[in-house]
Amino acid sequence: MKKSVLLVGGLAAMALLPASAAVAQTSTPWLHVRIEEPKKESRVRVNLPLSVVEAVLKASPEIIERHGKIHLGHDHGLKLADIRKIWKELSATGDADLVSVEEKDEHVKVARKGDLVQVFVDKGGKEEVRVEVPVSLVDALLSGEGESANIQAAVAELQKRRGDIVSVREEDSTVRVWIDDQNAQK
Amino acid sequence: MTKLAAILAVPIALLATVFSLGVMVVDVREGGPDGHHFVVPVPLVVAQAALAVVPAQRLPLDDHEALEHLPLAREVLRALAEGPDGELVRVEERDEHVLVVKEGGMLRVRVHKRDKEDVSVNLPLHVALSALPDAQGRISTLRLASALGGLRFTDLVDVRDGEERVRVWVW
Numbered sequence: 183m184k185k186s187v188l189l190v191g192g193l194a195a196m197a198l199l200p201a202s203a204a205v206a207q208t209s210t211p212w213l214h215v216r217i218e219e220p221k222k223e224s225r226v227r228v229n230l231p232l233s234v235v236e237a238v239l240k241a242s243p244e245i246i247e248r249h250g251k252i253h254l255g256h257d258h259g260l261k262l263a264d265i266r267k268i269w270k271e272l273s274a275t276g277d278a279d280l281v282s283v284e285e286k287d288e289h290v291k292v293a294r295k296g297d298l299v300q301v302f303v304d305k306g307g308k309e310e311v312r313v314e315v316p317v318s319l320v321d322a323l324l325s326g327e328g329e330s331a332n333i334q335a336a337v338a339e340l341q342k343r344r345g346d347i348v349s350v351r352e353e354d355s356t357v358r359v360w361i362d363d364q365n366a367q368k
Numbered sequence: 369m370t371k372l373a374a375i376l377a378v379p380i381a382l383l384a385t386v387f388s389l390g391v392m393v394v395d396v397r398e399g400g401p402d403g404h405h406f407v408v409p410v411p412l413v414v415a416q417a418a419l420a421v422v423p424a425q426r427l428p429l430d431d432h433e434a435l436e437h438l439p440l441a442r443e444v445l446r447a448l449a450e451g452p453d454g455e456l457v458r459v460e461e462r463d464e465h466v467l468v469v470k471e472g473g474m475l476r477v478r479v480h481k482r483d484k485e486d487v488s489v490n491l492p493l494h495v496a497l498s499a500l501p502d503a504q505g506r507i508s509t510l511r512l513a514s515a516l517g518g519l520r521f522t523d524l525v526d527v528r529d530g531e532e533r534v535r536v537w538v539w
Contacts, residue, residue, distance in 0.1 A: 210451070210452045212454065222461070222462070223460075223461060223462040224459075224460070224461045224462075225458075225459070225460040225461075226457075226458075226459050226460075227455075227457070227458040227459075228456070228457050229454055229455055229456055229457075230456065231447075231451040231452055231454070233447050233450070233451050234444060234447040234448055234451055236447070237443040237444060237446065237447030238440065238443065238444055238447075240443065241439055241440045241442075241443035241444070365452055365453065365454025365455065366454055366455040367455075367458075
């Protein structure tokens with residue numbers, strides 16, 4: 183009796199194995215980048231499984247250190263530790279316009295709306311940038327210690343995210359970055 | 369008659385064994401009326417045996433930065449090999465199309481330059497991983513030889529440029 187139960191169980195497991203593999207394959211998140219330059223008749227599409235992005239980030243901690251830490255400090259005169267403190271304060275405020283700059287040819291707005299931090303840049307219709315970052319992603323990114331951004335935690339958060347992250351529209355080009363479960367761009 | 373059959377049986381059996389273990393064929397066709405045509409079949413078992421006895425080769429990678437990136441290359445290849453299939457890169461320009469697809473354990477690269485050349489490369493990821501040097505810049509020829517053993521019925525490289533053509537495949 184035990185033998186036949188084991189046999190049936192084994193066969194059932196074998197039958198289920200390919201099915202579970204197929205499900206895992208379709209639910210793998212993919213990071214997509216699309217760059218289009220109509221005047222140059224150029225279209226670039228990059229699709230990467232997030233597992234590959236994660237592997238890159240895990241395998242290159244020095245690169246992350248270099249780009250995630252030093253660049254922030256040097257370019258903006260703001261240390262990651264300071265950003266972490268500011269973010270902690272802002273997190274408590276809920277929905278709000280965080281930054282609003284209105285100049286003659288440029289409008290910049292950074293706002294928190296629900297679970298998203300939204301960044302809009304409009305340069306007099308010539309260039310439009312729209313970035314949507316989940317609050318949980320910023321939380322994860324800033325969950326590291328001292329001057330280190332927690333890239334691995336951020337990638338883990340990205341695994342849950344579906345939809346547009348960045349879209350840039352310029353006169354001659356458009357850029358779109360998003361995550362979905364498709365292994366190609368439609 | 370029986371003697372002749374017995375004499376022929378040995379080389380035929382040897383040939384059959386060699387071919388059953390795989391043969392890598394390099395086919396080079398030069399353009400022009402005087403162009404040459406070379407076909408070089410290399411039995412995989414010979415290539416494997418040769419690689420197995422050659423000591424690990426150290427690449428002339430003195431550049432510390434290049435060595436630093438080898439672990440990253442290895443992790444990327446490993447993640448690609450274990451990851452799902454799909455189209456990784458598609459570049460469409462006026463005169464050039466590039467396509468990189470991961471299919472099974474294979475990375476397929478297609479480059480088409482209008483009126484110029486067509487390049488098709490199928491890179492088995494397990495071979496690429498085996499060919500990657502270690503942290504000291506050494507290629508393990510033994511590991512590479514073992515990876516080659518798994519190659520069968522694969523078109524590795526096909527480059528067409530006008531009348532010239534280079535093909536490498538495993539039969």
